[in-house]
Amino acid sequence: MYRQPREAYEARIHTTHYRLYGMMYLIPGGGTADLLNAEGKNYLPTTGVLLYEAGHQHPPDPKDLKASINFVAVQKNHIRWLVGGRPATLRTSRAMVERRRLALLYSGYFLAGDLEVPKGVRLSDFLSLAKPFQTLHSAGLYLLQPQRPVIEIEPYERFEFVTVNLAQAEGVLEAPTGAPEDTRLTLFG
Template sequence: MYRQPREAFEARIHTLEHRIYGQIYLIPGSGTADLLNAEGKAYLPVTGALLYEAGHKHPPEAGELKASSAFVALQKTYLRWLVGGRPATPRASRAMLEKKRLALLYGSYLLAGDLEIPKGVRLSDYLSSAKPFQTLYTAGLYLLQPQKPVVELEPYELFEFVTVNLYQAEGVIEAPAPSGQDTRLTLFG
């Protein structure tokens, strides 16, 4: 199937219509975003796939299962975000990178975390030119609440890292603050 050896990882993949649980396969030493940003490969192969209704609840309810398949190839452009695999491999020395906290809006929830970008580059400029799949570190899933400002939301679920598709995010907004820090004036600073 593959020309190079691959390592299997469990993954939870979110699209607009589905939550897919299954196995993805990474080249040793590469990360999930590296796989998803690979040019010339429009689909992500997933084995042992369980397809559930779209949503954020984990684990899903048994009644939400729509189908199962030994194999599914998911068109990458439809992937919103996924949990699993490994963090992306940095393209530059960590000394040349800085973390910026941001929140990506996906329907009725947002994913917030730290994005590593080159030092001295404005976040808005980076987002305009970055590859679609990026790794958010120390990430959280936050459910929107009409009577609560975004920066005061509590996390619904926490992740060491999550791979997001910047092109599927509806917007970038001020991030909920970890440990009570105020991030309102630093988003695009």
């Protein structure tokens, strides 16, 4: 049992091979990324889990259910991203950070959103020093489509925030700076 009280939240967890729908438990006032970045804890306890193969359909088709399990300890380093909980707790003054529009590339899709990074820090420096789990704000899930320019792809799903594992992304792309009102991701201008 937990030593301190926890708050229950629904979670949708995406790993390389599975989607898990269930409950996770956060420390009051803490965010999802805070829990996942906790040192010395390699697993995320989840309860009441519905297990599906990897995919994007939400809600999932009931006929695609692979298992219903009371408890699953999910290996954190296999988590690609998850929906649920709360955004990470900002540990510094808002004046010290800026939001940068990024896309995290995965096989067949990408997640695009705003990541809070320290002002004036190069993205490559931040990525090499940051904890793996970060909050991506105003995020969208985009499915890559053959013969279709990235700029024309509409989001498959939108989220207020998602918690992403930077170590599981196959690439991190910074959206080109251009007209500030154009928030669409472009790869080649």
